Amino acid sequence: MAKDRSGTTRRAFLATGALAFAAGCTSTNDSASTPTSTPTNSSTTTPVGTPGSTTTQTETQTPTPAAPQVSPEYLGSYIDSGEVVDDMSDLSEWSGEGTVRADEEARFHGDQSLYYENTGSVSLTRRFGYADPLDLSDKSLSFSAWFDEPKDAQPTFTVFAKAPDRHNRVRMEMSYTANKKAGWQRYDPSTTAIEGSPDLSNVTELRFAAYGGDHDFKFHLGDLRVHDKPEKGKVIFRFDDTHRQHYSDFYPILDDYGYPGIEAVVKQAVGNADRLTPSHLLEMRDAGWDLCHHTRYHDNIAEISEKTLRADIAEMNEFFDDLGAPEGKDYAIYTFGAYDGASMDVMADNFDLVFGGGGLGNYNLTNPMAVNSLGSDGDVDGAIELVDQAAEFRSLAVPFFHQEDPEEFQRLVDHVHDLEQAGKVDVINASDLHAYLY
């Protein structure tokens, strides 16, 4: 269960008796305000504060300057890691088409954020210049953003890193997730393409770009950070919905190479015809697989009440306890890849890692409530492309399957094995990722 959730360093910094009082509110968010959600998040927090000081929710007793608070409240959790390369306190190196200005009301890292607004497209640039370029040669990027104006459309949002010019650059593509109503989130875009021969030690400019017809793009940026990349890419094999084939076909194929997988367990399906039985689950677990929550009835968690979601999680926890696989309580996989800010906040109270999102992700990620995965049913070529990218860009690939032709799946696993033998990827499970991040 929610152990030492993210933001520990920030927490330690804030730690006072006051924090212990307020820490129940949410996962990571530093805003010690609004104790909205339930106080499950245990926070064994450091009883640093002076005894009896629990009456205040401010950090005024600390001699250090008050830490910035995320506003509006962060939903979900984030890992407070990496090196901040821009906290948006000085926007003089930013420019773009449309509105680019400071907003002191919306904050992530410091006293203000960058607010951007434009119709039809996004073109927002952060110059680093030739004198003081950004070094991304062994680094991945993350940023905090608050995408507002929820719309159905999810245009691709791309970060271009000029290294050093527009003919030599990398692209980091991700979905523009405005319709999640998730407020501030951290994003971990991975490099998805290279143009020319970029020298990533010499990034002179980052440009944020998107195209969306007459879409009104409005968002805030709170910070930019860089993070160490792993030496090799990482691959997690993910399987959804407890299909029998995961045991009968995929598990032996993976086991030949000693590879684990992760399984999205739907309680109602367990033991049904063509589905996994409890003994299958235990055997796979014993072979290194991680079992993960995937709801009792395969509900869309964005469409059920908070109360129902919490009851669902409690029942699934009981299921894993009864099964003798309590570690299944640590991880979840979004059904339909669906979530919104409110449901993600509940998930963050209960889980350390939740898989969802789309495409390639970073291994050294900062948003553990949206670990990128890619639906690969009937598209082993797409899964192979994903793991090739993970190898090339030292990122995290999580292809996932419900059902697949075993020969096709074998082709993917053989390919991953070739990459592994070449020293380019490791196959890991959710526990490995967890141990790395927390």
Ligand SMILES: [Zn+2]
């Ligand atoms: Zn599912």
